[in-house]
Amino acid sequence: MTNDKPFSAKEVYIIGGGLAGIATALSMQQRGINATILEADPVAKRKMGETLPPSVAPVLQALGIRELFDRPEHLVCYGNTYQWGSDTLHEKHFIQSTLGHGWHVQRDILENDLQDHARKKGIRMLTGYKLLQLDQQPDESWLMTVMTASGKETIQADFIVDATGRSSKVARCLGIERRFLDELTGTMAYFSLPENTEIAQYTYVESVENGWWYAAVLASGELVTAFMTDARLLEKQMQEPKGYWQQLQQTNFIRTIFPENYNPDFATGLHTQSAGTSCLEKCSGINWLAVGDAAFAYDPVSSYGMTSALGSGYYAGQAIAEFLSGKKEALHAYRFLTEKTFADYLPMWQRQYNLEQRWKDSLFWNARNH
Numbered sequence: 001m002t003n004d005k006p007f008s009a010k011e012v013y014i015i016g017g018g019l020a021g022i023a024t025a026l027s028m029q030q031r032g033i034n035a036t037i038l039e040a041d042p043v044a045k046r047k048m049g050e051t052l053p054p055s056v057a058p059v060l061q062a063l064g065i066r067e068l069f070d071r072p073e074h075l076v077c078y079g080n081t082y083q084w085g086s087d088t089l090h091e092k093h094f095i096q097s098t099l100g101h102g103w104h105v106q107r108d109i110l111e112n113d114l115q116d117h118a119r120k121k122g123i124r125m126l127t128g129y130k131l132l133q134l135d136q137q138p139d140e141s142w143l144m145t146v147m148t149a150s151g152k153e154t155i156q157a158d159f160i161v162d163a164t165g166r167s168s169k170v171a172r173c174l175g176i177e178r179r180f181l182d183e184l185t186g187t188m189a190y191f192s193l194p195e196n197t198e199i200a201q202y203t204y205v206e207s208v209e210n211g212w213w214y215a216a217v218l219a220s221g222e223l224v225t226a227f228m229t230d231a232r233l234l235e236k237q238m239q240e241p242k243g244y245w246q247q248l249q250q251t252n253f254i255r256t257i258f259p260e261n262y263n264p265d266f267a268t269g270l271h272t273q274s275a276g277t278s279c280l281e282k283c284s285g286i287n288w289l290a291v292g293d294a295a296f297a298y299d300p301v302s303s304y305g306m307t308s309a310l311g312s313g314y315y316a317g318q319a320i321a322e323f324l325s326g327k328k329e330a331l332h333a334y335r336f337l338t339e340k341t342f343a344d345y346l347p348m349w350q351r352q353y354n355l356e357q358r359w360k361d362s363l364f365w366n367a368r369n370h
Contacts, residue, residue, distance in 0.1 A: 010324050011156065013038060013144065015131050015170050016163030019309035020292025020316075022114045024161055025123045026063050027317020033324065034122060035161070037115075038129040038146065044111035046269055048186050048300065050216050050224055051077060051203045054099035056307045062314055065117060073109045075201050075219045077102040082205040083253055084212070085355040091202075104201060104216045105306075134160065134173040140287050159320060162290035163313070166274055166297050171290055177281045182367065184276035184299060187238050188226045190218075192266040197259055199223065205301075206254045209359045213254045214300065223257065228275060228300065230364055241267040275300055277349060279342055284335045291316045296342040301352055304345065312338055 010033065014021045017039030025035045052069075060066040078101055079093040094101050119125050132152070133145040142157040162170030168178055193199070204215040211229030218224055225248060227238060237243025245264035249255050276299065283295035292309035315334060322330035353368035360369050 010158040012036070012159045012161065012320060012324075013142075013155065013157040014161040014163050016161075016165065016292075016294070017041075017115055017125060017127065018044075018111055018163060018165060018292070019114065019306055020165075020294070020313045021161065021163030022111075022118050022123075023059075023063055023310045023313025024163060024291050024317045024320070025118055026065070026121065027314045028320055029121060029123060029317075031318065031321030033321055034124065036124040036126065037118065038131070039115075039125070039127045040130040042127045044108040044115070046108045046190075048107075048188060048226065048273055048275060048305075050104055050107060050218065051303055052103040052105060052306050053303050054094050054097045054102045056102070056310060057099050059307065059310045059314055063310065065114065068110070068113050068117060069103050069105070071113070073106050073219050075104040075217065077104045077201055077203060077216070079202050080205065081200075081202045084205060084207045085357065087252070089253060102203075104203070104218055106218055106220060131164075131169050131173070134170060136286070142287065158287065159324065160288040161316065161320070162288065162294040163292055165293045166278065168280060168290060168294040170288065171280050171294065174285070174288070179279050179281060181277040181279075182299075183231045184228055184274075185231045185234055185272050186214075186226045186228050186275040186300065187234065187244065187272040188224065188269065189241065189244055189267045190222045190224050190269045191258070191262075191264070192268070193217075193221050193223055194259060195221070197221075199257055203303075204254055204257060206251050207356050207358075208251060209362050210364045212301070213248070213251055215254050215257055225254070226300075230367065233364055234272065239270070239272065241265070241270055244270060277346075282335070283338055284331045289316055289319070289331060289334060295338055298345060299349055302345060302349060308341070312341075 012035040014024055014035050014037045017037045021037055025037055028035050081091050083089050115125055128149050130147045132147055135143045137143055142160050144155045146153050162168055199217040206213045210233050214226045216224055278297045280290055280295055283290045291312045298304045298308055319330045319334035359365045
């Protein structure tokens, strides 16, 4: 039995309304297919991922969303300042790049803006829809069971996209295993800064004995910070604002970004989330594929997470359009592209951590120095 709906009438459902899911929908729409996005959260939440490098610019243009980054809620990022591998402070200036500057974005605002943009484009965006079960039918279409505010519903789809991030909920429903290459976590906190505080619009990174720190100024007048370490090494005190601040004060230069006599009681949003490198055993199959972190999750040290979400979403949308028009090899091409991108990342990821030899006997760095 085959599903013989016309190309433009195929029911494509994207599970997840973050960057990857919306990018996929926008890309598909360019090819004449309107997908439906199901997002579990009513509104976007704050989450890790504030810095976009200049290399993302071509993808933003291809998706038609470049102008969203000119909003005052986002700041231009002019480069990176980092202390990694030695006590010397290094700078990388984006002005030397042919692609220009990057961005420091407020992730929740960006995702809400993208959802509004998708709706204005005519893309159906349903929030508060949580996937419970997924079954493939004899004709290779899908039957989904979802939970909404009104209770359980069943939805039929011709094609499913897993854009649920690192949880990869669709793939889990299909019994596809996820491979974890490390157990990196990020503990984040936001610090409100006094008015007229001047901090250069750079991304700040500093390695320490048991991990590394990240900081960036946001248009909200906050300094977002994150401590990256393995889950088994994360100290309980880091889960409380006072303990987090005390650890931050042990850094060499991240602590100097703050104004003198700063009151750390202004810390908000302290939380920990997974940030390690991981991947699905396979990222596509019969009438489904995974995008963004759901398929391949990258270490934040690579600054590739959001770029991957948007880029893989764009290519996924094009691949789905090709596939639904009868070119069955399109999903194989998408899988090859995304797997190659991840394979190319792995040695670069390892080289970055191998640059740090000062604490090679510590548990964190020893696990990464091969």
